[in-house]
Amino acid sequence: MVRSADTQGGSLALFYFFYFAIIGAQAPYWAPYLQSLSFGAAEIGQLMAVLMVTKVFAPSLWGWLGDRYGGRMYLVRMGSLATLLIFCAVPFLRDFWLLALAIAAYSFFWNAVLPQFEVVTLARLGDQPQYYSRIRLWGSIGFTLMVLVAGVLIGEWGISMVPWFMLAAMLGMLLVSLRVSERPVSSKPEEGRGFLPILLRTDVLCFFLASALMQVGHGPYYTFFSIYMADQGHSSAVIGVLWALGVIAEILLFWFMHRLMPVIGVRWLLLSALLLAALRWALLGVFPENFLLVVLTQLLHAATFGSFHSASIEYVRQKFGHAHAGQGQAFYSGISFGGGAAIGALASGYSWEAFGGGWTFVGAGGVSLLAAILVWRFIGPPQGFEKS
Numbered sequence: 001m002v003r004s005a006d007t008q009g010g011s012l013a014l015f016y017f018f019y020f021a022i023i024g025a026q027a028p029y030w031a032p033y034l035q036s037l038s039f040g041a042a043e044i045g046q047l048m049a050v051l052m053v054t055k056v057f058a059p060s061l062w063g064w065l066g067d068r069y070g071g072r073m074y075l076v077r078m079g080s081l082a083t084l085l086i087f088c089a090v091p092f093l094r095d096f097w098l099l100a101l102a103i104a105a106y107s108f109f110w111n112a113v114l115p116q117f118e119v120v121t122l123a124r125l126g127d128q129p130q131y132y133s134r135i136r137l138w139g140s141i142g143f144t145l146m147v148l149v150a151g152v153l154i155g156e157w158g159i160s161m162v163p164w165f166m167l168a169a170m171l172g173m174l175l176v177s178l179r180v181s182e183r184p185v186s187s188k189p190e191e192g193r194g195f196l197p198i199l200l201r202t203d204v205l206c207f208f209l210a211s212a213l214m215q216v217g218h219g220p221y222y223t224f225f226s227i228y229m230a231d232q233g234h235s236s237a238v239i240g241v242l243w244a245l246g247v248i249a250e251i252l253l254f255w256f257m258h259r260l261m262p263v264i265g266v267r268w269l270l271l272s273a274l275l276l277a278a279l280r281w282a283l284l285g286v287f288p289e290n291f292l293l294v295v296l297t298q299l300l301h302a303a304t305f306g307s308f309h310s311a312s313i314e315y316v317r318q319k320f321g322h323a324h325a326g327q328g329q330a331f332y333s334g335i336s337f338g339g340g341a342a343i344g345a346l347a348s349g350y351s352w353e354a355f356g357g358g359w360t361f362v363g364a365g366g367v368s369l370l371a372a373i374l375v376w377r378f379i380g381p382p383q384g385f386e387k388s
Contacts (some may be wrong), residue, residue, distance in 0.1 A: 014138065014346075032159055032226050052337065083106050246305075278368040
């Protein structure tokens, strides 16, 4: 799986498989599920935002605990267990506020799990961090299989099955977490390199702002893409294939990322991903009826998620090192997949009702372009894999 002496590559990969299988049920089908409960676009956007908001602060709290006291896999196991137990109530909830409370509670634990597991994975890889993408791609495989299987089963059994698919993946995530052990690394901070001094550097702050804007741009996609495609007359199975197609492209990119990163460099990977995101959302907003162009925009997911995320993980690893790895990865997760995604979901809900889907996606393209300008102007080459 990776060229490493580590013997736990299979368990690491399997954890990513189940974690992202949860998202494979959630991303394409959660909004239609909420729509089936008679919630409007603004309410769907609000509930999606609740899911993301806990990612702003929960990962940072857990990251501080992991950096301070260690025991990251203990935190991962406890978070996985709490996620499963709380989510058991979700399939039976129909009231907006009760559902919002349950989403906030389970996502507080679920959103904090992944950043800590990222640190465990990078520690396991040791001096071969470029092979991170070879393990992470199994998360994309889990996502793809869930999207395809759930799409077919929803066509047979109905949209009400979505929470049950998520519960099954949560159980798998918990069971696999019991098999993963943690490789200890030095957590003694380097002199003069505390977490805040690193965070407050202009280039680092601009990186995090660009990461947040990237996820704001993804807001309409993660919240309304399935509904958008259904409005074009596509079935749940076809919509599932479209979601899967994007992630298959992402998987292929992850497989070759260890070769691409040293050649292209972190900064150029970030910049190209943001420019392609601007193109992707503009095309989707203007030409939703053109199926071939929609397929092309899905293939661009390899850049807008796969390339950007891989480069971001490496950027954070290089900037924060082992001493602040948990807080660095947690802050990246919180500010982008938390704050940025929450703003994107909330704003897209209101924009969808006010201006419609097309203009909402065009606006997302503008946000991505703004993030690209930030990277171009303020982010210099980091150490490590950046092309000289």
